Amino acid sequence: MSNFYNFMGLFLMSFIPLMVVAIGAMMSEKGGVTNIALEGIMILGAFCGVLVVKYLGKAVGMNADSSMWLIQGVYLFGMLIAAVAGILVALLHAFASINLAANQIISATAINTLAPALVVFLTMTLSLGQVRGSDEIEVPYALFRFKEMGFLSKIPFIGDLFFKDANLSVFIGIAILITSYIVLYKTRLGLRIRACGEHPEAADSVGINVYKTRYFGTLASGALAGIGGYMLITNIYTVYNGTVAGYGFLAMAVMIFGNWKPFKIALAAAFFSFLTVLASGIAYIPFLENLGFSNEVLKMLPFIATLVVLIFFSKTNQGPRANGVPYQKGGN
Amino acid sequence: MQEKEVLAVKNKIEYAVEMLNITKTFGSLYANDNVTLRVKKGEIHAVLGENGAGKSTLMSVLFGLYKADSGIIKINGEEVEINNPNDANDYNIGMVHQHFKLVDVFTVLENIILGKETRKGLFLDLKECRVKVLELSKRYGLEVDLDAYVKDLTVSQQQKVEILKMLYRDAEILIFDEPTAVLTPQEIESLMKTMKNFSEEGKTIILITHKLNEIKAVADRCTILRRGKYITTIDVPTTSVNKMAELMVGRVVDFSVEKAESKPKEVVLSVRNLSKKLKGQDKLVLNNVNFDIRAGEIVCLAGIDGNGQSELVNVITGLDIDFTGEIVFNGEDIAKSTVRKRIDDGMSHIPEDRQKFGLILEYSVADNMITNQYYKPRFSKRGILKKQEILDYTNKLIDEYDIRSGEGAKTKARSLSGGNQQKAIFARETAKPHNLLIASQPTRGLDVGAIEFVHKTIVKERDKGNAIFVVSFELDEVTDLADRILVIYEGAIVGALDPKKTNHAELGMYMLGTKRNLPKVEAGDHNEYYS
Numbered sequence: 001m002s003n004f005y006n007f008m009g010l011f012l013m014s015f016i017p018l019m020v021v022a023i024g025a026m027m028s029e030k031g032g033v034t035n036i037a038l039e040g041i042m043i044l045g046a047f048c049g050v051l052v053v054k055y056l057g058k059a060v061g062m063n064a065d066s067s068m069w070l071i072q073g074v075y076l077f078g079m080l081i082a083a084v085a086g087i088l089v090a091l092l093h094a095f096a097s098i099n100l101a102a103n104q105i106i107s108a109t110a111i112n113t114l115a116p117a118l119v120v121f122l123t124m125t126l127s128l129g130q131v132r133g134s135d136e137i138e139v140p141y142a143l144f145r146f147k148e149m150g151f152l153s154k155i156p157f158i159g160d161l162f163f164k165d166a167n168l169s170v171f172i173g174i175a176i177l178i179t180s181y182i183v184l185y186k187t188r189l190g191l192r193i194r195a196c197g198e199h200p201e202a203a204d205s206v207g208i209n210v211y212k213t214r215y216f217g218t219l220a221s222g223a224l225a226g227i228g229g230y231m232l233i234t235n236i237y238t239v240y241n242g243t244v245a246g247y248g249f250l251a252m253a254v255m256i257f258g259n260w261k262p263f264k265i266a267l268a269a270a271f272f273s274f275l276t277v278l279a280s281g282i283a284y285i286p287f288l289e290n291l292g293f294s295n296e297v298l299k300m301l302p303f304i305a306t307l308v309v310l311i312f313f314s315k316t317n318q319g320p321r322a323n324g325v326p327y328q329k330g331g332n
Numbered sequence: 333m334q335e336k337e338v339l340a341v342k343n344k345i346e347y348a349v350e351m352l353n354i355t356k357t358f359g360s361l362y363a364n365d366n367v368t369l370r371v372k373k374g375e376i377h378a379v380l381g382e383n384g385a386g387k388s389t390l391m392s393v394l395f396g397l398y399k400a401d402s403g404i405i406k407i408n409g410e411e412v413e414i415n416n417p418n419d420a421n422d423y424n425i426g427m428v429h430q431h432f433k434l435v436d437v438f439t440v441l442e443n444i445i446l447g448k449e450t451r452k453g454l455f456l457d458l459k460e461c462r463v464k465v466l467e468l469s470k471r472y473g474l475e476v477d478l479d480a481y482v483k484d485l486t487v488s489q490q491q492k493v494e495i496l497k498m499l500y501r502d503a504e505i506l507i508f509d510e511p512t513a514v515l516t517p518q519e520i521e522s523l524m525k526t527m528k529n530f531s532e533e534g535k536t537i538i539l540i541t542h543k544l545n546e547i548k549a550v551a552d553r554c555t556i557l558r559r560g561k562y563i564t565t566i567d568v569p570t571t572s573v574n575k576m577a578e579l580m581v582g583r584v585v586d587f588s589v590e591k592a593e594s595k596p597k598e599v600v601l602s603v604r605n606l607s608k609k610l611k612g613q614d615k616l617v618l619n620n621v622n623f624d625i626r627a628g629e630i631v632c633l634a635g636i637d638g639n640g641q642s643e644l645v646n647v648i649t650g651l652d653i654d655f656t657g658e659i660v661f662n663g664e665d666i667a668k669s670t671v672r673k674r675i676d677d678g679m680s681h682i683p684e685d686r687q688k689f690g691l692i693l694e695y696s697v698a699d700n701m702i703t704n705q706y707y708k709p710r711f712s713k714r715g716i717l718k719k720q721e722i723l724d725y726t727n728k729l730i731d732e733y734d735i736r737s738g739e740g741a742k743t744k745a746r747s748l749s750g751g752n753q754q755k756a757i758f759a760r761e762t763a764k765p766h767n768l769l770i771a772s773q774p775t776r777g778l779d780v781g782a783i784e785f786v787h788k789t790i791v792k793e794r795d796k797g798n799a800i801f802v803v804s805f806e807l808d809e810v811t812d813l814a815d816r817i818l819v820i821y822e823g824a825i826v827g828a829l830d831p832k833k834t835n836h837a838e839l840g841m842y843m844l845g846t847k848r849n850l851p852k853v854e855a856g857d858h859n860e861y862y863s
Contacts, residue, residue, distance in 0.1 A: 199436070
């Protein structure tokens with residue numbers, strides 16, 4: 001059984017960030033703006049968050065013996081800054097695609113190209129790493145893990161699954177999932193966001209401000225991508241060097257596979273995370289390990305699955321109709 | 333003194349809507365040129381004009397979608413400024429757009445309340461609006477399932493949703509933009525009844541249309557526009573339909589089609605044993621169709637929509653090659669030929685959906701004019717288009733076919749009015765070398781002036797010695813235009829009739845499948861009749 005829990009531990013740490021970013025992708029597209037800048041936003045969000053952890057942690061003297069409140073406070077503040085950074089980057093994309101009616105693919109590609117280079121550049125020139133000239137910033141990921149969470153960890157099965165050697169991202173991620181569903185389907189804002197993604201002219205004709213509403217969706221997606229990037233790095237990485245391993249793009253596939261619906265996206269993220277974790281976690285699944293697949297093949301799996309999924313689901317899964325189409329008032 | 337003031341106030345509020353001296357230009361085009369519209373409270377006021385006369389522009393100004401260059405709008409006697417639909421909404425103006433503004437994947441209720449939602453705390457509260465909408469739908473007999481998704485509704489049900497949307501916003505001034513274009517006769521009747529109901533309740537209705545019968549049936553007064561200019565406002569009950577038509581077009585309109593006796597010559601197109609099944613279905617959508625069309629005659633295919641007309645035209649024109657049977661065109665079997673070969677061999681096609689298949693809406697008129705000939709040496713040399721030649725050719729056609737547009741040959745096809753789009757397609761298809769013209773519902777959605785043009789062009793084409801095949805759902809059109817009538821029912825040709833010896837009642841019986849004068853033929857049988 002411990003094999004199972006170990007594997008699930010790995011799985012959760014990758015599943016939660018992927019799901020959060022995919023929900024971000026959905027928030028933007030539901031309002032009608034394609035946001036393939038997620039990868040870049042994740043990278044920059046994680047960068048800012050990791051810097052907060054490093055320097056704020058140093059300032060308050062955070063170490064393995066610090067109180068849980070201090071450590072988690074730093075963790076959460078890092079997440080907040082990651083979200084703010086995500087919003088700021090998304091603002092660029094929103095301005096280009098909503099106000100300027102620019103091609104949304106190009107503005108996003110610019111962000112994706114810029115982000116990793118900028119991070120490495122800043123890391124090296126400002127000597128943000130552990131040693132001068134290094135392009136890596138250290139991440140104290142182990143600090144943020146709870147070994148035990150009191151009585152919660154004692155609940156059979158669930159305790160072992162969620163409340164041992166986990167961090168706050170698991171609960172925040174689940175809260176984001178539920179909130180996104182409620183906002184989209186139970187509130188006025190959600191109804192309006194979806195209307196702007198489906199038929200902006202209809203929304204406009206009943207006096208909804210399409211621009212504002214689309215801004216909200218895009219900025220929400222930026223915040224979630226920033227948070228997701230930060231979660232990913234602080235969940236499993238010991239150092240950060242300006243990459244999020246293609247999770248931003250994977251999130252797009254997850255969103256399509258999940259048919260632009262929050263809970264289906266969670267399931268889709270679980271499927272992809274399972275494949276992603278397989279390469280590193282196969283030791284925990286003896287019968288699969290015995291099949292003798294090479295590690296390279298396993299590492300390819302999520303990306304092959306992406307291709308296959310997109311081939312089969314692009315047709316049947318229907319995104320918001322006006323997604324990616326700039327809206328111009330009074331246009332034809 | 334006091335009396336005078338009271339009288340003045342009374343005069344003021346006699347009109348619910350006053351649009352005074354409105355001018356709106358798009359570039360150099362005057363869409364509205366000093367137009368005045370005054371609508372009395374509680375009346376049904378029609379705005380009549382040909383396609384492109386500026387009716388929709390005028391209403392868009394009233395609804396806040398466009399801003400007028402000059403002019404004054406008064407609502408209930410008070411001068412107002414309407415900058416967006418929200419402002420219009422505040423003055424209780426509602427509009428049913430010609431192209432519905434509904435979100436397909438939302439329910440009816442969600443569509444109705446969108447933009448004016450009721451909330452309980454942070455959350456949407458659909459219960460309260462549901463009560464209000466149900467009450468409205470009962471009161472006006474507008475029954476729709478509030479939980480159905482809009483994409484599953486028929487067009488007329490969707491229109492009811494649009495009307496409920498206005499009522500939910502407490503609209504007192506209701507604008508209907510071409511509301512009957514997409515409805516069946518029964519649905520039109522019920523819409524007219526609804527409008528009369530509204531007017532009896534004291535609501536003011538502005539009806540934009542080019543259908544004279546409808547105006548005669550419901551409207552009290554009618555304002556006529558022509559080419560962006562105000563012509564006059566008339567009292568409907570005391571004005572004849574012919575007079576209205578004359579005012580609208582600016583000359584006496586000839587409703588009948590004048591043509592000489594046809595002189596059919598050699599067979600141009602013959603269709604033999606044509607059958608087609610839809611994928612995965614046993615039912616034949618085309619059931620052993622046989623007929624001939626000769627040079628110099630107009631053959632009309634009558635029938636109720638959905639009996640295989642579109643499939644037949646697609647098969648003949650080469651848009652669909654999944655069928656069995658023979659199509660012989662100018663003596664050659666073209667069943668498997670490409671569309672281009674058919675075009676080069678002399679086939680011309682006016683498609684039923686002029687926006688989807690007839691034109692490339694984002695292209696200019698000039699580019700659209702050569703989509704069937706651009707590869708010919710006249711218009712291109714080694715793969716490079718000859719711009720000047722194309723422009724000259726287009727300008728010639730624009731003159732000849734009287735295609736009206738904002739910027740001539742360079743106008744985007746999208747911004748032409750429906751009638752002018754159809755004229756452009758007719759120009760393209762009849763100016764190229766051809767001897768067969770296939771026209772699918774050539775007058776659908778057109779105003780009387782444009783219909784007259786289409787009919788005249790078709791007769792002219794016939795007199796030039798071309799073979800003409802017209803598919804139409806309009807019985808008047810069929811009997812007026814045809815030299816020979818074929819009736820299609822459930823994919824089979826069930827009747828061959830002489831237009832001079834038949835009437836609407838008889839045609840109707842053929843169309844409903846209760847009568848037939850052609851023998852049933854089994855697939856594979858050869859049959860030498862039908863010409």
